[in-house]
Amino acid sequence: MPTMNIIQAVNSALRIQMAREPKAVILGEDVGKFGGVFRATSGLYDEFGEDRVIDTPLAEAGIIGTAIGMAVYGMRPIPEIQFSDFIFPAFDQIVNEMAKFRYRSGGQYPCPVVIRTPVGGGIRGGHYHSQSPEALFIHTPGLKVVLPSNPYDAKGLLLSCLQQDDPVLFMEPKKIYRASRGEVPDEAYTVELGKAKIVREGEQVTLIGYGAMVSIMEEAAIKAEEIGISCEVIDLRTLLPFDLETLVESVNKTGRAVVVHEAPKTCGFGAELASSLYERCLGVLEAPIERVAGFDTPFPYSLEHEYMPNADRVIGAIRKTLEW
């Protein structure tokens, strides 16, 4: 089985979809000839032509707005937003239009748009190449939000998204775009949406996260083990709809939970996860659920390392839940 990084895995999924679905169309800024600034659409323009791999004008609202039109017409558009920091010109189109088309048409017009966009910090990109705006979209009824942590899941989840009819925001953790490598089949396969994955089993504390934070949690779990603490690590993979059942099962076992994300803490997705777990697990919880998150600041440049959750901060939170 070949080894791929996340970009190659995404590229492989896109190639499969483009080859098997004539209605699939990729569109975005520099996605064609150039193959995308992160090279995720590399080679597709040559293979599928300029009508199906479209270099658009520089306007995110137009990329999503026209993708919506194509989708309701019957196409299967796969727009790319170059960085999730630049998704906001399209926010209205995503939140008010794409997410609501099926509902407001009484089911007459599904809107199967799968937006791909790189997300998160760790590349020295400052405010505008580092943000993690997932909570804004998880708060939007009508969307699915997916955020893989490794190449195998990236390809399988993306292929799942491309085979269903709801609009999706597919976020790709750019910090580990190339760093995360693993075996990925060349052929098509799917990873089920809405299902979390237990990455590491453990007994005392449940660590919950997604994307680039999964490897941070794993690192923390290994370090914790060295000091005699057993942690279970869960990769959410799909953020909306999220797999509460798997989380509840784990927390019922461990009695403690730490939620990790890069986005600011206030109203971050960790708040929703913690609240949902309190509703289900209050009786078994040995300590308050801890949140390790970015600061409630704009994403910084020089102090990026301090802003981002790391293994030491996760261990600090693990200790707090044990010492409570």
Place this chain on the structure above:
Amino acid sequence: MSGVQAGERKGEKAATPMQARGPAFAYFDLDEEAKARGLFSILAEDGSYDPANVTRFDKTLCLQLYRGMLWTRLMDRQFMALQRQGVLGFYAETIGQEAASICSAATLEPQDWLVPALREHGAGLFRGMNFENFVAQLFGNANDITRGRQMPLHPCDRPTNYLNMSSCIATQISHAVGVAMGMKISGVGNQVCMGYMGDGATSEGDFHVAMNFAAVRKAPVVLICQNNQWAISTPVSGQTAAETFALKGIGYGMESLRADGNDMFAVYEVCKYAVDKARRGEGPTFIELLNYRLSAHTSSDDPSRYRDESVTTMWREKREPLIRARIFLEKKGWLSEAEHEAMAAQIESTIREVVAKQRDVPAPPLRSLIEDVQQTPWWRLEEDLAAMQELLAKQ
């Protein structure tokens, strides 16, 4: 369809050279800027016309167009009255805009798509949207195929390719362009999309983005701006410093036309020109149709607070589209006073019958609250609905 022959202007059909159809059509020979600054018209305010300009319009087509306009006018009156009686929650009339709406949509074929703004419901019905469904949508009742999800006047009708209106101004313009891009990419051919907007919508970013995408991608789309000169209380002068809205299209490299929106023939001809051109694969057109919002913005509005209603009266008495259409039809002997009364009576009674059938239909079932959010409701929606049902069962 045969390609454009040597010596012809771009965007012109070989079979029907524009010059052969009367002096008014010299408008289409003007340079880009002159077209966008000009005002194409055929039927004067007093109903007079040059017969050479109206050879296309036989009795059948004229009566069809007129009936569509009259239907829209009478329907708006009845529904507004129902809103005033508290029977409908909301309504927005299109009085004075019937020619722009009906005679533009009349140039489409059944396989084409229509992406409306707020004032094209008449066009939707003209194209065959089921009237029972439309009225059910006004009431948001259990018969509403959009399942009571939006305020009145947001119908959606897949069988006639009528997309549903979003209340968000201008977002629909790029949807229209996207539909047209889909038509082009899928290579179905022979399909055109017509997208509408108001004058106010041209100030939104989505307008500029959509115009640019349409032009760059040469989408088979006709974008129509109904310039009714008001956006709620904001006059055109508060919306743009440009001399005309049509001029905006030129900056995007898009052919832009401007016509008297109260002139049923002028509307039809500019739209037909643009639709034919799009169908031949020659790209998009932007069209400004000049008319006047004779009614309030919506049932929630009172225009006397912000505009001089004597101007409105002038447009109502001298310029509105139905009066001059009727003068034309009477002159031609195609619609007598008695025939007109019969047509109106028939329309009104149909509307009354359908309203009577739909007004007391109950609301959609509770479960529809969580359906169509996505293909399948996710677990939280099911949980919250179950909790609600349990609560209701106890009451």
